Amino acid sequence: MSDATLRAAAIVLAGGRSTRLGRDKASEVLLGRTLLQRVLDRLDGLVDEWLIVKAVGQRLPPVVTTPAAKVIEDAYPGSGPLGGLYSGLAAMRAPFAIAVACDMPLLQPRLIAELLRLAPGHGAVVPLHDGLPEPLCAVYSRDCAAIIRAHLEAGRLKLTGFLDEIDTLYVKPDVWREFDPEGLSFLNVNREADLARAARVLAAGAGDA
DSSP states (O other), X not given: OOGGGOOOXXXXXXXXXXXXXXXXXXXXXXXXXEHHHHHHHHHXXXXXXXXXXXXXXXXXXXXXXXXXXXXXXXXXXXXXXXXXXXXXXXXXXXXXEEEEETTOTTXXXXXXXXXXXXXXXXXXXXXXXXXXXXXXXXXXXXXXXXXXXXXXXXTOOOTTTTGGGSOEEEEOHXXXXXXOTTOGGGOOOOSHHHHHXXXXXXXXXXXXX
């Protein structure tokens, strides 16, 4: 597929330290599938390019995507999710990317599709949840890479720190709830309780894509 025909990419950040859960989240198994694979499955059919950003030396579990995912190492080790986002944006060919973390097993495809639909003409499309932006369930233009790199070089590592410097479309709850009424997309598996909640939601069918 040529660059001109690529609609969007997925950037999946898998290199987090997982300090609260105590083990590698990308490889954690939830109801028979790794968290990483569950996230990829949620985005299936919405993107044409897959980029998985891992920590230097990290071993990831096997994954299945079509086309095959490109695994890249964080270009700014130790810089947190901002470095991972930059690494994905700098490596991708598509004009826009949905950026998510590997510990978000309840992403709702309808919401992701809407965020991607809104992307043209904006530097970023970011949902607001509980009054705060959700920067890892958001769409970014490839053009953001340069300004993010400038923040990284200056040691400014706050993930949302560059959003006011670009054309950011903030998506309010009254809009995104049409596509994800319970805000399931924003659930991060940080603790055992989060893992248990995700398992309950999936087992009940409430989080089905």
